[in-house]
Structure formats: C-alpha cells, structure tokens
Amino acid sequence: MSIEKKGYSLSGWAMLFAVIVMYALSAALFVGSVMTFSRCDEWGLPYPMTAIIGMVAFFVLLILASILTGGFFTLQPGQARVCVLFGKYEGTVRSEGLRWSNPFYSKNLGGALASTDNSTPAEKRGPSSRSRRADASKISVRARTLNGEHLKVNDKMGNPIEIANVVVWHVADTAKAVFDVDDYEQFVDMQAETALRHVASAYAYDHMEDTSDNSTETITLRSNIEEVSAALRAELGRRLAPAGVAVDDARLTHLAYSPEIAQAMLRRQQAEAIIAARKKIVEGAVSMVDMAIEQLSSEGTIELDEDKKASMASNLMVILCGESDAKPVVNTGTLYQG
Secondary structure: OOOOOEOOOEEHHHHHHHHHHHHHHHHHHHHHHHHHHHHHHHHOOOOOHHHHHHHHHHHHHHHHHHHHHOOEEEEOOOEEEEEEEOOEEEEEEOOOEEEEOOOOEOOOOOOOOOOOOOOOHHHHOOOOOHHHOOOOOEEEOOOEEEEOOOEEEEOOOOOEEEEEEEEEEEEOOHHHHHHHOOOHHHHHHHHHHHHHHHHHHHOEOOHHHOOOOOHHHOOEOOOOHHHHHHHHHHHHHHHHHHHOEEEEEEEEEEEEEOHHHHHHHHHHHHHHHHHHHHHHHHHHHHHHHHHHHHHHHHHOOOOOOHHHHHHHHHHHHHHHHOOOOOOOOOOOOOOOOO
C-alpha cells in the first residue's frame, strides 16, 4: 500500500528570476563571443581562449536554463501534484501558486485522472475510458459529489425496491489514489453502487415487513434514515480506504417499492392503517361502555342486571363503533319490549 508523503518544491518566483538571469547571461555571452570572433576574423588574429570559453558557457547556460524551465508548474487551491522520478514516487506537492520542482518529474501518470475529465459515470465504466482522457500528474483533492443512479435491489425480506444515493467524497491520500487503483473515480463509482446494494439488503423496507418479535425496534430503510445513512458511510469508508478516498457524507435520495409490487404494498399499508384505526376505536368504545355502566350502577340511578348490562353494552358498542350516525328508536314501554 502506498502512503502519501510531502514532495519537494521551491517558490516558482525565485526560480523564475534565476532562470531569467541565466537566459540574460547566456545572451550576453553569446553576443560578446560573436563580436570577438568577428573582430579576430577581420584583423586576421587567432581566436582568444576567453571567447571560446564564453561560447561554451553560452551553450551550457542555455541548455541548463531550458532544462530548469521545465520544472515550473502552478497549483490552484484544492489541487495536488504527484511527483514521480523515473518511475519512483517522490512525494506530493500541495502548496498552491507558482512552484518549481525537479524538471525530470513525470507529468503523465498511468493511474491519475485529469481533473478536467467530463466523462459521465456510465462512460467511465467502459473499457476504453482511459483512452478518452489525458493522464496528468495533477489531481483534484476538492470535495466531489457522486449522484448515484436508481438501482433495483431486494431488501432484507426479499421485496424488490428502487433505491439511490448521493455520496460526497474527496481524495485524502493521493499516493493510494494514483498507484493503488487503476482509476480511482471509476473505483468510487462502482464501490458506491456495491455498498448501496449491500446496505439495502441488510434492512427491511418498513417495520411491517419485519416479522421478528422486536420489529418495532428494528432499523428500517424508510423509518431510520439517519441510522441507514451512517451505515452507508461506514461501508463506503471501509471500501474506499484502499483508494485513499475519504467519504464526507452519504445519504439516500430515492426509496420506493418497485412498480410491480407498489400497488400491492400500498393496499397492504392501507389495510394496516385501517386495522390500527379500528383497534383504537374499539379500545376507546370498550373503555367508554365500561365507564358508563359503572357510573350508572354505582350512583343507583338505574338498577341493571346482567341482561340489561349486556343489552346496554351491545347498543353502546354499535353506536360508538358504527360508521354512520346512530338513529335512536324511542321505546315507550318497558326496557324488555322491542
């Protein structure tokens, strides 16, 4: 596993001044040597050693200045340059601005991606993606957003669902991103999809899908967004660590039943809601009937035997649990007459 280390670089402005001085000095030596050679040819004198040395110094300075010129590079905020010398990793430069380093550092790396790559995630999955973009030693360490596609997966109970996520990530270790994986952006894209499938299959869509005894305490995809997001971040962090990528945030952006079971699940949810409402109504009605009979009996207003209590309870339950308003019938006879 590669580990990022600090790369060597100097201020580009100081080196720019030095290179300009070298170019100016070489030009002065060239002009002086040519003028000396011209005068010697005109007067028929042999060339002096100083002129020959000056011409040699001109070529040396010119070649040296040309080589040093290749060491200049600029880094914007949020960029880093991976320095490789003849195939050996020498370090990563993160200092922004005009910088200068060894001009023999390679500017093209087989595993690094150009930060100006505009390929879509689908295009990056293709085998020829690397041939469509230039490899560069500069990579972006800014935060990026991966908006995942809608995936069809099975939840913990085997129900087909549609799910999608958004991942905010950045390159934390440039050495791992460049040298330990072939294409770190494609690696992030594929691992984000794999992690989402794994997390979705570990939880049920909703509580009513979980048949365990403690189903109300079980984490579900629909009811426990924060817990599921935390699990997704942890899974992504573990999978992307070998590529030197850190996950800043990961959340679900879409969650729904697949179209083929959406209507059936909707009817099931409606049935669950109706049952829950009926249960609440019955519990309330029983409590009210019990309270009414107890108060009538305790206050002595009406003496109720068991048959009267049963009849009153039946009538009250019908009134309290009925869908429509009750229509009372006035009884002018005894309690036992119809």
